[in-house]
Amino acid sequence: MKITIKDIAKLADVSTATVSKIVNNKDQSISSATREKVKSIIEEYNYVPNRIASSMITKKTNSIGLIIPDIANPFFPELARGAEDMANKNGYNIILCNSDNDLSKEDSYIEMLQEKMVDGIIFTSSSRRSSVSNTLKKLHIPIITVDREIEDLKSNCRIKVKNREGAFEAVSYMISRGYKKIVNLAGPMTSKPSKDRLEGYIEALVKNNLVVDEKYIIEGSFTSEWGYKGILDIIRKKLEFDSVFCGNDLIALGVLKGLRENGLNVPKDIGVVGFDDIYMATMIDTELTTVRQPNYQMGYKAAQLLINMLENKHYIDKEYILDTKLIIRKTTR
Amino acid sequence: MKITIKDIAKLADVSTATVSKIVNNKDQSISSATREKVKSIIEEYNYVPNRIASSMITKKTNSIGLIIPDIANPFFPELARGAEDMANKNGYNIILCNSDNDLSKEDSYIEMLQEKMVDGIIFTSSSRRSSVSNTLKKLHIPIITVDREIEDLKSNCRIKVKNREGAFEAVSYMISRGYKKIVNLAGPMTSKPSKDRLEGYIEALVKNNLVVDEKYIIEGSFTSEWGYKGILDIIRKKLEFDSVFCGNDLIALGVLKGLRENGLNVPKDIGVVGFDDIYMATMIDTELTTVRQPNYQMGYKAAQLLINMLENKHYIDKEYILDTKLIIRKTTR
């Protein structure tokens, strides 16, 4: 039988109210004699307060839901870590949910989380979510969207990254290094970041008086498999190109592999630029030139914003845009 | 004001007991007329049951704590994903905790999780934990240790991997390929898997009548930084060697980088073998020969075992040992 606050109260010969105050450090008005007595009994009997019972009254669980597509995708662990660090620092816990970009899985997680009374949700929504689902509409706790915003979702905090600007800077740099036929192996266009990066690519081309050729823009997914397959396709079709701007680093890794297998030298024959700056970007033979995204910061900031809203009970509807940074390494000449 | 079971009961003109039964599908004895009526009202008013209140009574939260050193370390995302998949399939949630191998952080998470009334814990304990802490001793919920067991922790389920056998197989293979001077750049010896892998290394050497030279065994940490630094050290010291058996893939990646920077060709000059088979092992130029660990499976199995114990209220104290597999790729001749 687990020991409860009542047991402690009885053992210490005080009321449960007194014990409660001591357990929660609201003991300004408690004499140090009783405080010590109660504390030692708590210690002795190894009392563990039931926070679920507290939650019933305080209406706070100090839990935050984190919904991401897949923790096994190298983009998300750092984000999750950032969120968890900030959460932990403030006495919150993170409930991890992998949605696999599946809309119905997302919705069912959202419902689960609400039933578990989480205080708020950090959400990297599916690239495929075009509008607000019923579940999302009915949501009555604060939600922060990270990386991918949800159009039509009213009043929520958004954390984004300068995708367009980052891509613009990267492609401009490629052009400045003499690359002229730049293939864009993009992510899925259902995702806002993908769209924004494409915009940046086009903008850089236009500003430098290069033609934008649709044959050079190929949409795929954010995986190295797609990068590999994509570049192989391009080579087979004998498309003339001197460089590849990739939707993310995973794609770039696949591209590098495909290029290598075809005897193409990077950066001599072909230049390659990624996006994200995942950990592996520096561990490969020819270190990847890429656009760094502040992954950890995104998670950290998201949790910070959310906790702020929670503690101040003051919900803001605002957009935070974090900077990217071009990291020049070895895959561009 | 949030809507409660009482509101629904009043609106449907039934008792809360009836609503409760319907919400939880214990409605064999409810007439379909009432069932339909109640369900439509629940729908209409968008009622979300408060599972925390249920938990008070049922003594089950359907939450599982997952304590790992660091989700940003490539070894853990897959493990976490495996655990979350199995949990989700059974209606459980995962609370993610990053301990940074910090004993006091581990303990404080364990306490937090107990206060939140999680049903059980999946725990990859710090490599530095030599014996059972007070917190761990007082634990009164089931705990499954994964990868690293805790000596002295009584009656808990353990999931491990054949580290010794895997290392033995790998090093034996290296020897069969003609490598004779095999450096072992190991992980920290405070970690059981490290110790076991070292044992396997030694065993293979001995069985093949090669001398075991302490100069060739260097203990470090499970990071690529250490692998890089370690190999640089070895080269500087002009130690004669023809191959490196690494404590894990991260170390191997660092080794590969150091070798490359010193103009050493892999596998012609030097052979390299890792351990884990992380995703990146195939994405690098010279794909890494390594020992595959069933990361996802470990998490999946851990959650499965835990949930089984929870549902059957029958706690087992048993060891599950999963197989490793030597994956021969390009870093060995």
Added chain:
DNA sequence: TTGAAAGCGCTAACAT
């Protein structure tokens, strides 16, 4: 087939 009522462990307002 349905409902009344006790109570899970705790907090917070209010009283003393």
Added chain:
DNA sequence: ATGTTAGCGCTTTCAA
């Protein structure tokens, strides 16, 4: 400085 008490939202006997 401490205690009394109502009640958070729900489940679960037990009775009707």
